[in-house]
Amino acid sequence: MSLIEVTGQDAAKLLQGQLTCNINDLSASQASITGFCNAKGRVISTLLVVKSPASFYLILPADLLDTVLKKLRMYVLRADAKLQDQTGSMHILGITGLTPEFDAPIDRFAVGQMPLTTIKLPDAPRHLVLGAPDQIDEFIGLLRSQYDFESGCLDEWRYQDISTALPWFDINQSEQHIPQMLGIDQLGGISFSKGCYTGQEIVARSHYLGKVKRALFIAECQPSASGLVNGCKVLDGISQQSMGCVLANAVWSGINRALVVLQIVDGLPKNLILDDDYRTPITIISDQ
Template identity: 45%
Template sequence: MNPNWKTFLSTEQAAFNNDGDIVFPSISSDSEKQIFAVSDLAVLTVTGKDAAKFLQGQITCNISDISETQSSLGAFCNPKGRIITTFLLVKKADTFLLILPVALLEPVKKRLQMYILRSDVQLTDSSNELCLIGLGYPAGQTSGPALPEPLFATVQQDAVFINLSTKQNRCLVISAPETAQALWRTSVGTQGFQPQDSAQWRYLDILSGLPWLTPETSEEFIPQMLNLDKLGGISFNKGCYTGQEIVARTHYLGKTKREMFLAECASSAAPEANTAIIDNSTGTEQSIGTVLMAQSWQNVCKMLIVLQVSDTNDYRLALKNRDQDKVTLLTL
């Protein structure tokens, strides 16, 4: 995180936990205008005259669809079609920005570096140069910068705005520290936005079905298992990329063995990523799925979980080795 941005947030009464979360003093979380300093995502920039061609051969989405007004979810896979990381891909001028989990940025950068060879491509960890802000708006209206349609982007005053969801009316902003500070001051000081903890932004990502990975879940799932096909994160007519054969074969077979679901845990304590899930209706403790990501907020734990596909979806789910904490499937 940029040190000037961190210092600024401290003057705004932010506290920084050891787990990387950013916490603000207890204030009403019922405000319809909310602002977040997003701490668990980072930015990898890709530049150079061969950047577009290079990315086209490595990612699941179509680089030809990406512009300053159109972003996309996507994934970078290993040769077996397993996702190393998911990301949001946006473009600003001639630079591509990949927003991905902080914990996976360096491993992904090293992995991509192996494929560059003699191409004119530069990969840069821009975590210290770019800040991420989340904005939550009242349903049906905006305040401040006009929101584009979902997963569309717009560049305003040296910042990139990405609308993540019409149902939640959320926007992710990418900007330099000076622009981020100005946006924060205006949003909080004159537009009535209330700062909220970064953990709440992660909770909202889960409700949106955004499948962020961790080192524990990296290279465990093919893209369709995380609903990337339904989220527009896979192009099936763009040509070859790393892992494409497995992804395409799964698509044309028309089914996957596992699928991602939104779920709620009976306990307010969030389980770790990769925690096993069992089906009590089978009378065994054999795992039928795992936790992809989980976050507790206001004593409620929401999770994205990946389960073996059932014809009936008639499960009696519980977290293994967690005193059989009950897991309830919700509508995603």
């Protein structure tokens, strides 16, 4: 993940006009997932927005950092707002399994200080912790000295993201889906009452007219020799018709788990396969 800091008197106004969530609902104790859309309502990137006393932090996949910075800066114009890549000066630590003694936040996307900024991720005992590199190193040292904590790997963390339907994706899936197709509305990341933002007309029309034709699902398949590629088509195994695509995937402990965006208009077929060299069967284990 990478981190963008947005500062200036017009920072909130800038973000309110670009992101799907209601920036005015954020506080020192509540963050939000959100979508940054193009004019056609397609999500350029999903973001986690955290409010600090003097700025806003945007957490997003590192693969989309340059794209988001470039496109957001196009909307600054004369506003008193500045966007800076703070990935090098603010580190992001992921922790699984914090016990109650840590006094960490427990509600979805709630924010606490323990003593660093700590955000609760949904549907699992997982948190993100933000801090300067020396603060993060000190915090890790504390965990290891006083508690039974071990270092994990990025593949396992990504696997857990997918298992809880967090719709992170890379640049290959940028500007392909409207927010509802990624389940951002189910995670509380879309406001339908806050007013205009880029792509709002398409997002609102899909909501009020009920015309969302695709949805997000969690799926599993056997790891293939060639590896599963994000954006790979998912086919009806009988008709060979395209049903959607792979949004993101991760392999952990021999299991390939993926987020897939699939058509829902006529129901899902029972036999789904990947459009790869092996026509790998893929099984839906949960909707988002």
